[in-house]
Amino acid sequence: MTRHILYHELSDMREDVRAFLDRPKAILIGGEFVEKASGGTFTSEDPGLETALAEVPAAEQAEVDAAVDAARSAFEGEWAKMVPAGRAGCMFKLADLIYQNLDQLAQLEGLDTGKPAHIAAALDIPFAAEVFKYYGGWATKVRGSTLDLALNPEQFHVYTRAEPVGVVAGVIPWNYPFAQAAFKIAPALAAGCTVILKPAEQTPLTALRLAELVVEAGFPAGTVNVLTGFGHTAGAALAAHHGVDKLTFTGSTDVGRLIAEASAKSNLKRLTLELGGKSPVIIFADADMDKAIPAAAAAIFGNSGQVCNAGSRLFVEASAYDRVIEGVAEIGKGMQLGCAMNAGSELGPLMSATQLQRVSSMVEEAQRAGVTVVSGGSQGGDKGYFFEPTVLTDMDPASSIATDEIFGPVLCAMTFNDDDDIVAAANDTNFGLAASIWTGNPGRAHRVAHAVKAGAVWVNAFGVFDPNLPFGGYKESGWGREFGIEGLNAFLETKAVSMHIGA
Numbered sequence: 001m002t003r004h005i006l007y008h009e010l011s012d013m014r015e016d017v018r019a020f021l022d023r024p025k026a027i028l029i030g031g032e033f034v035e036k037a038s039g040g041t042f043t044s045e046d047p048g049l050e051t052a053l054a055e056v057p058a059a060e061q062a063e064v065d066a067a068v069d070a071a072r073s074a075f076e077g078e079w080a081k082m083v084p085a086g087r088a089g090c091m092f093k094l095a096d097l098i099y100q101n102l103d104q105l106a107q108l109e110g111l112d113t114g115k116p117a118h119i120a121a122a123l124d125i126p127f128a129a130e131v132f133k134y135y136g137g138w139a140t141k142v143r144g145s146t147l148d149l150a151l152n153p154e155q156f157h158v159y160t161r162a163e164p165v166g167v168v169a170g171v172i173p174w175n176y177p178f179a180q181a182a183f184k185i186a187p188a189l190a191a192g193c194t195v196i197l198k199p200a201e202q203t204p205l206t207a208l209r210l211a212e213l214v215v216e217a218g219f220p221a222g223t224v225n226v227l228t229g230f231g232h233t234a235g236a237a238l239a240a241h242h243g244v245d246k247l248t249f250t251g252s253t254d255v256g257r258l259i260a261e262a263s264a265k266s267n268l269k270r271l272t273l274e275l276g277g278k279s280p281v282i283i284f285a286d287a288d289m290d291k292a293i294p295a296a297a298a299a300i301f302g303n304s305g306q307v308c309n310a311g312s313r314l315f316v317e318a319s320a321y322d323r324v325i326e327g328v329a330e331i332g333k334g335m336q337l338g339c340a341m342n343a344g345s346e347l348g349p350l351m352s353a354t355q356l357q358r359v360s361s362m363v364e365e366a367q368r369a370g371v372t373v374v375s376g377g378s379q380g381g382d383k384g385y386f387f388e389p390t391v392l393t394d395m396d397p398a399s400s401i402a403t404d405e406i407f408g409p410v411l412c413a414m415t416f417n418d419d420d421d422i423v424a425a426a427n428d429t430n431f432g433l434a435a436s437i438w439t440g441n442p443g444r445a446h447r448v449a450h451a452v453k454a455g456a457v458w459v460n461a462f463g464v465f466d467p468n469l470p471f472g473g474y475k476e477s478g479w480g481r482e483f484g485i486e487g488l489n490a491f492l493e494t495k496a497v498s499m500h501i502g503a
């Protein structure tokens, strides 16, 4: 059965979005907008209609070198000279500009990623603005400490300084392009660093619009540079660059490994890596099912499953299993698939033909291996990269469908009998990004929360994100944390100054 898709008309496009798409696209290097890049241009596509949206410059080594030079000059010059309160002011101004341009940015984000623009307007874009505001607040609060030496406290006056790590590269994926840009840029600026951002090749547009807003906000030239381009050229050049002091990355575990290798082989640049996941949602029979069932559905179907912390493994206590699976499958069947600019759309398409092919073939392979498709399981519509919300059961927990990141709206549902059982099953993965636990028993909730190996644990909730809440992975889900003071510290070096004061 092919699902009914709500397509959009290009006449639904805002005038200012059309004007942005029509004008030549430019990368930002040292405060200058540059239309020509060494790699020529590449096309950004609307994944809902499979039509071209815009041609954008393909930055390569030469542009990377120029951007690193510009970022270095700003780091040692104008941005360093600006007092923290001035830096905070630029960040607050940028947050204001994001709010002023919210509807335009949301529609542009929707067109480029396929996600419903009304969802981007409610979540992605305001969250990005709040991250700039939050870290703008930290810009005036960076501090070291004084301390006494353990072995010789009388002889030395000792203090630490928290200093910016230097020139930062941010390399981001396509699932939340605008928010991810803020996650990389904001804490780096708060620490006093300068930044080069490389968005994913599939979603360059809101990063290019952000570059314009950065200039409007009055940041000194070179403080933020934006390079659109490919991972194997621009991204790899940043990862290998001796002039980049720190790289902060979100994306696949495979590319995370390449970046770690490039860092090791160049200047041992510092790394924050936010990688993949296969996060468990654990529902005990005593949970409030009216809340747990819709949350389990949203955990895997939201953003069409293209979420690093998607709740892609659902574990239900045996006595509640049938009810929960049926409930989640029904919600999936009722969800309206559609294009970004259609107000009725609840779920957008997958990002690209490649992603659709990948998700489809993983589900087909699972079916051949005997997995039951409870609902969904196929492409939706005859145009666009839509995939139906899908619930799978009866899989081998060691099979690839149950262990690999699918990055689509595909749920692997399994059952369990007791607390020990579920902790072992939840932790039986190379990933460790997030976990969600549903129970009416607070003691059990905490016991399981402590035993699960994941950077984020949500109890009777899913997907709690906040600028003040650290987020990041255990195991192969990555290195380091974003958000909160942990996210700020990731862009600071500690210098210990010891002065002899004894006689």
Ligand code: NAP
Pocket: 171, 172, 173, 174, 175, 198, 199, 200, 201, 202, 229, 230, 231, 232, 234, 235, 236, 237, 239, 250, 251, 252, 253, 255, 256, 258, 259, 274, 275, 276, 277, 307, 308, 405, 406, 407
């Ligand atoms: P990806 O290849 O890891 O891409 C993420 C970013 O890294 C993009 O900007 C990409 O540029 C860049 N990149 C690629 N190769 C690079 C290299 N050698 N050196 C430096 N940068 C490089 O992810 P993807 O291709 O977009 O998605 C593939 C899979 O990754 C998905 O199916 C999913 O499993 C996972 N993923 C995870 C997340 C997450 O949030 N954890 C997000 C997106 C994807 P290009 O865009 O030019 O390739």
Ligand code: MG
Pocket: 044, 045, 046, 047, 053, 111, 112, 113, 202, 203, 204
């Ligand atoms: Mg696109």
